[in-house]
Amino acid sequence: ETGVTQTPRHLVMGMTNKKSLKCEQHLGHNAMYWYKQSAKKPLELMFVYSLEERVENNSVPSRFSPECPNSSHLFLHLHTLQPEDSALYLCASSQTPDRANTIYFGEGSWLTVV
Amino acid sequence: QKEVEQDPGPLSVPEGAIVSLNCTYSNSAFQYFMWYRQYSRKGPELLMYTYSSGNKEDGRFTAQVDKSSKYISLFIRDSQPSDSATYLCAMSVGYGGATNKLIFGTGTLLAVQP
Numbered sequence: 001e002t003g004v005t006q007t008p009r010h011l012v013m014g015m016t017n018k019k020s021l022k023c024e025q026h027l028g029h030n031a032m033y034w035y036k037q038s039a040k041k042p043l044e045l046m047f048v049y050s051l052e053e054r055v056e057n058n059s060v061p062s063r064f065s066p067e068c069p070n071s072s073h074l075f076l077h078l079h080t081l082q083p084e085d086s087a088l089y090l091c092a093s094s095q096t097p098d099r100a101n102t103i104y105f106g107e108g109s110w111l112t113v114v
Numbered sequence: 115q116k117e118v119e120q121d122p123g124p125l126s127v128p129e130g131a132i133v134s135l136n137c138t139y140s141n142s143a144f145q146y147f148m149w150y151r152q153y154s155r156k157g158p159e160l161l162m163y164t165y166s167s168g169n170k171e172d173g174r175f176t177a178q179v180d181k182s183s184k185y186i187s188l189f190i191r192d193s194q195p196s197d198s199a200t201y202l203c204a205m206s207v208g209y210g211g212a213t214n215k216l217i218f219g220t221g222t223l224l225a226v227q228p
Contacts, residue, residue, distance in 0.1 A: 004157075006157075040122060040220060041220060042116075042118065042217070042218040042219060042220050042221075043158075043202070043204075043216075043218040045215060045216070056215075090157050090158070092157075102148075102160065102163060103160075103216070104159075104160070105150075105157035105158045105159065106157050107155075107156050107157045108155075108156070108157045110155070
């Protein structure tokens with residue numbers, strides 16, 4: 001079993017749909033992250049959670065809504081997205097937020113907005 | 115000017131060649147330097163982790179940091195087709211604070227031809 005598991009791996013949604021991405025980590029870490037990876041751009045940090053509390057929100061549009069019910073699970077709720085939101089969404093975890101330099105990524109969820 | 119600059123490639127080399135991947139950065143406060151490897155349609159995985167200046171070797175991989183020039187390198191000896199991937203550099207200021215944000219390069223696509 002991999003350390004950080006993301007589902008679904010691929011998602012196609014219309015601009016009016018509501019969907020969610022799910023992440024689960026099996027590493028006993030206390031911090032979890034959502035990153036966005038677009039072609040030819042650096043990874044963009046979206047949200048950081050520490051022990052279920054959001055500690056960072058990098059000016060992400062409200063059409064992205066994170067949820068962290070416990071330290072092992074993280075969701076990204078999506079609604080009324082735009083085509084430019086099509087990207088690879090990566091979940092990651094680390095022991096604590098201040099050990100973000102040794103984070104472990106999941107395999108990502110490929111999102112296409114049509 | 116971007117905080118971290120990385121040539122996107124693609125870089126194509128024959129099997130057995132020595133590969134040199136590089137990043138430059140502008141923030142002299144960076145102290146932690148990482149290299150991630152990302153296979154196609156997978157999440158990034160931590161390959162090398164270096165603190166401050168100097169070299170670090172792990173098998174066929176050597177990470178080098180020159181803080182005076184704000185330049186980091188990853189060398190791959192005896193490159194193999196299985197090394198074909200995108201290599202991302204990342205760096206951070208250090209520990210402390212609520213979060214320790216990683217700043218990523220855009221990644222260099224490497225293809226090792228058999």
